[in-house]
Amino acid sequence: MARSALTGTRVRERRTALRLKQADLARAVGISPAYLNLIEHNRRRVGDPLLEKLAAALGVDVVALSEGAEGALFDGLREAAAAEAAVSASELERIEEFVGRFPGWAAVVAGRQARVGALERVVESYAERMAQDPFVLDSLHEVISAVTSLRSTAAILVEADDIEPVWRARFLATIQQESVRLSDTAEALVGYLDEVEEAETGLSSPQEQVEAWLEACNWHLPELESATRPVHESLIDGVPELASGAARALALAHIARAQADARALPLPAMIEALAALGPDPAALAARFGVPMGAVFRRLATLPPDLDGVPRMGLVVCDASGTLTLRRPAPGFALPRFGAACPLWPLYEALSRPMQPIRSLVDMAGRLPQRFLTYAFCQPSHPAGFDGPVLMEAMMLILPAPRHGDDAEAERAVTSIRRIGSSCRICPRADCAGRREPSILAER
């Protein structure tokens, strides 16, 4: 065990706090008072067996004596030193002397280092999110395509001396067309990034923080599967994504609900039922005698490595249509800001409570993808019989079955809906449900 040179000081502090005489403590641990005196003045190193006896006699953990509260401080200082080449090895060896002589400055340096670490994590998470943002990706693709076309066409006009007039006219028209496209896309991208900045004011919303935490856990909390008692705070202690109190409160609510779902739908029985019935929420709800919503949530938060079970997305909204949970499915773009596409089966379910709706949907995008969705809305009465009725609609998102894979789904679904993510970033120009023009350049 790493042993601090200040261990003796901590022994002395603890002993005096307990109003214990040096002779009494020395006797209790089987050493002479003179030797204990040397230890307390940091003039003798303490071996593990003696340290354990001292810790027991003083009623503290061994770590509290060997590392003390300064442990984190030392770690922070070492991290700060590791980030700066200016700190030499010989100076590092005198870290305890630095802490002892300048505890205030040491705390400032370690605190700055912790802050730098936290900010670096925020920057990393932003970079990661921007790299996955469907609108940013689409816009960058538009920019690259327009620039490629401009560069090639302009080079042809400059380099080919004998170009026929008809080709020259066509290429000039291309340059005009691509210039407008580039300008529109750049303008839309800048506008979008401005919105991101305004909406986030430097930190993501509590809901986004919770979703970032769940994404980091693959949306599955294995601790809930076997827990017999409520597990709350322990699961979110020190989670960097949950930066705000509001996010932690939402996370605790999620944990409580997920634990209740795990009890009602135990994993082994769930796996067996999935093999027999497939991911049909109504059939699963009937088998377990649970509300449909519990099945939706459970399906979307199963362990990520279950054989034959696809990764399922889930969106949940309240009666206002506000999305209160967004678990993405690969290829199904979820809006980060504002309302989603009004043609989502989720909203149809909201207007038809208690009626299950199964649909095949084509999600608009550069590479359109087809999905199978199950949507359902159920009321709740959290304030009692005379209280307000609250609606919660959910939509489970699965990859579309390949032809012949799921005959029942194919029979049940008679038409395919053409949907998008949200109007602002949807390229479907002829959509009857459009609320506002798209900022995507027309293709």
Add this chain to the structure above:
Amino acid sequence: MAEPHVLLIEDEPNITEAIRFILTRAGWRVSSLANGSEALARIEAEQPDAVILDLMLPGMSGLEILTHLRAQARTARLPVLMLTARGQGRDREAAERAGASAFLAKPFANGDVLDCLQRITATESARNA
């Protein structure tokens, strides 16, 4: 000798037009296709000497098409020039693993398209000689 034939699979019409112009002037016969879903059938029907394949295509991605091509004995060594986006290192690595003969990052210089195409077809011809 018959002019060499390249099938250009690219969904951006203006890029297609520019490449067609450059290659036609250099003596290539160019046919084109704007989606991925018909790519395999067209390659089978036309049997081009080389393919220029964009990575992101509607219907079927360039990567899927390339994987199919490499799995068939007839097209396992067909010269394929893959067009990727500059800076998308992961795409390029995936295309390399799938067996692309060469890559060109967008935006590219016109001369590079011709050079790459000539290089990969010459390599294949030398192998067959």
